[in-house]
Amino acid sequence: MDNKTYIPDDFIADVASYLPAHLTMDGFIASCRTGLRRAVRVNTLKMSLQEFEHQAAQLNWHIEPIPWCEQGYWLTRSAEEEANLPIGNTALHLSGCIYVQEASSMLPPMALATCLVPGEHVLDMAAAPGSKTSQLAALMDNQGVLIANELSSSRLKTLAATLKRMGVANCALSHFDGQVFGDYMYESFDHILLDAPCSGEGTVRKDPDALKNWSLASNLDIAEVQKTLIHSAFMALKPGGTLVYSTCTLTPVENQQICEHLLETFSEHVEIVPLNTLFPDANKAATAQGYLHVWPQLYDSEGFFIAKFKKTGSVEHLQQKTKKGQFPFSSGSKKDRQAFETSIKQQFGIKSLPGTLMSRDKELWLFPQHMETLQEKIKYSRIGIKVATTHKNGVKLEHEFATCLGHLATNNVFELDPAQAKAYFQGQDIRLDPPGPAQGEVVLTLCGAPVGLGKWQKAKIKNKLPRDLVLNGQLITWV
Numbered sequence: 001m002d003n004k005t006y007i008p009d010d011f012i013a014d015v016a017s018y019l020p021a022h023l024t025m026d027g028f029i030a031s032c033r034t035g036l037r038r039a040v041r042v043n044t045l046k047m048s049l050q051e052f053e054h055q056a057a058q059l060n061w062h063i064e065p066i067p068w069c070e071q072g073y074w075l076t077r078s079a080e081e082e083a084n085l086p087i088g089n090t091a092l093h094l095s096g097c098i099y100v101q102e103a104s105s106m107l108p109p110m111a112l113a114t115c116l117v118p119g120e121h122v123l124d125m126a127a128a129p130g131s132k133t134s135q136l137a138a139l140m141d142n143q144g145v146l147i148a149n150e151l152s153s154s155r156l157k158t159l160a161a162t163l164k165r166m167g168v169a170n171c172a173l174s175h176f177d178g179q180v181f182g183d184y185m186y187e188s189f190d191h192i193l194l195d196a197p198c199s200g201e202g203t204v205r206k207d208p209d210a211l212k213n214w215s216l217a218s219n220l221d222i223a224e225v226q227k228t229l230i231h232s233a234f235m236a237l238k239p240g241g242t243l244v245y246s247t248c249t250l251t252p253v254e255n256q257q258i259c260e261h262l263l264e265t266f267s268e269h270v271e272i273v274p275l276n277t278l279f280p281d282a283n284k285a286a287t288a289q290g291y292l293h294v295w296p297q298l299y300d301s302e303g304f305f306i307a308k309f310k311k312t313g314s315v316e317h318l319q320q321k322t323k324k325g326q327f328p329f330s331s332g333s334k335k336d337r338q339a340f341e342t343s344i345k346q347q348f349g350i351k352s353l354p355g356t357l358m359s360r361d362k363e364l365w366l367f368p369q370h371m372e373t374l375q376e377k378i379k380y381s382r383i384g385i386k387v388a389t390t391h392k393n394g395v396k397l398e399h400e401f402a403t404c405l406g407h408l409a410t411n412n413v414f415e416l417d418p419a420q421a422k423a424y425f426q427g428q429d430i431r432l433d434p435p436g437p438a439q440g441e442v443v444l445t446l447c448g449a450p451v452g453l454g455k456w457q458k459a460k461i462k463n464k465l466p467r468d469l470v471l472n473g474q475l476i477t478w479v
C-alpha cells in the first residue's frame with residue numbers, strides 16, 4: 001500500500017457523486033494506493049505467442065494472460081521482484097518483440113479489432129507514444145493503412161521511434177491538431193480511434209502525483225477539447241465506419257458527457273455499439289449505455305473508459321478543405337527501383353514487397369498498399385518506411401528496411417547471441433571467430449526478430465545501427 005499517492009479531497013468528493021452503487025469508496029481509494037501489476041503486449045509482427053511463452057519461461061517470468069487481449073500478459077512476480085525487473089533492457093524489448101503496456105490500455109484497440117478487415121483505412125487521432133498505434137498495426141498485420149496523428153512535436157518523435165522498433169510498415173504519421181481531420185479528410189476512414197488527451201485520473205496507480213493539479217475546472221476545459229476532437233473524428237469517419245473513443249480518466253465530464261455530445265449532435269447518424277460482451281467478464285465494467293467504465297479495483301488495472309460507435313449514414317459537410325502544396329513523392333525512376341529490387345533479391349532472396357515503392361529525391365520509400373486515396377489529402381511527416389537511398393553505384397539499404405521487412409529475408413540472416421546483441425546496441429562491430437567468407441549486407445536478428453543491418457567484413461560484422469539508436473552505456477544489465 002502506497003500512502004504517498006496524492007488523492008485530493010475535492011477529487012474524492014467528485015468521485016462520490018458518480019461512483020456506481022456496487023463499488024465502495026474505500027475499495028476505490030485502496031486500489032488507487034496500490035502499485036500496478038506490470039503488463040506486456042507481445043508484438044505479433046515480430047514474435048508468436050507460443051515463442052513468447054517459451055522465452056518467458058526461460059527468463060523465469062511468471063505470466064498470466066490478460067482476459068481482453070490475447071497478446072497481453074501480466075507479469076506476476078512478487079512486487080519487489082517486479083519493481084526490479086529491467087524489462088527495457090531485455091532482448092525481447094530491444095528486438096521489438098514485446099511492448100510494455102498497461103493492461104487496460106490494450107482495451108481500446110481490442111474494441112476495434114472485431115471489425116478490422118484487411119486493406120482498410122484506420123486513423124489513430126492522438127497517437128503518441130504509440131502503444132495503441134503499434135497494437136493496431138499488429139492487429140492489422142501491417143496491412144491496410146494506419147494514419148497516426150500527434151499534436152506534440154516531441155511526442156511525435158517518440159511515436160516514430162516506437163513504430164520503427166516495433167516493425168510497423170503500414171503507417172503514415174501526421175502532425176496536426178486532431179480537429180482538422182473532419183474538414184481535410186471528410187468521410188475517409190473505415191475506423192477511427194480517438195484515445196483522447198484527458199485529465200489522467202485513472203493513472204494514479206502508476207504516477208502518485210497524477211492528481212496533483214486536479215480540478216473540476218480543468219476537467220471541464222479538457223472536455224471542450226474532447227468535444228472538438230470527437231466531432232472531427234466523426235466527420236472523418238466513412239458511413240458504416242466505427243469510432244472508438246477512450247480516455248484514461250474516470251470523470252463522466254470527459255467520458256459519458258462527451259459521448260452524449262456526439263449522440264446529440266449526430267442523433268440520426270450514430271449508434272452505440274455495446275461493449276458488454278467484448279470479453280467474458282466485461283459486464284462488470286459495462287455502463288447502462290454499453291460503454292466500459294473500467295474502475296481500477298475491477299480488474300486490478302489502471303482506470304479507463306471506452307466507448308464504441310457506428311456511423312449509420314453520411315453527414316453533410318459544407319466546409320471540406322483541400323490541402324495546398326506539392327506532394328513530394330513520385331514513382332521515381334525505373335532504374336532506381338530495379339537496382340533496389342535486384343539488391344534485395346540477390347542479397348536476401350526477397351522477391352516481392354508488401355507496398356508501393358515511391359521516390360523522393362534520392363530516397364526510396366515503401367508506401368502501404370491502398371495509400372493512394374489518402375496520400376494527397378494532408379501533409380504527412382512521413383509515409384510508410386524509408387527502405388533505401390540511391391547512389392551512382394547502387395543502393396544503400398536503410399535500417400528500417402531491416403526492422404520492418406527483414407523477416408522476409410531467406411539468406412544472409414544472422415542471429416545475435418546475448419553478448420553480440422549487447423555489442424550491437426552499444427554501436428560496436430560484431431567479432432566473428434572464425435572469420436567468415438560472406439560478403440555484402442546481413443539482416444541481424446535477436447530472439448528471431450530483425451533488429452537492423454550489418455555488413456560482412458571477414459572477421460567481423462560492421463555495425464550499421466543508426467547513431468541515434470545507440471544505447472551508450474544504458475544497457476547495464478542483460479536479461
Ligand SMILES: C[S@@+](CC[C@H](N)C(=O)[O-])C[C@H]1O[C@@H](n2cnc3c(N)ncnc32)[C@H](O)[C@@H]1O
Nearest residue numbers: 126127128129130131132151152177178195197
Ligand atoms: C492519451 S494520450 C495518447 C496515448 C496513445 N494513444 C497511446 O496509446 O500511446 C493523448 C495524446 O494526444 C495528444 N494531443 C493533445 N491534444 C491533441 C490534439 N488537439 N490533437 C491531437 N493530439 C493531441 C497528446 O500530446 C498525447 O500524446
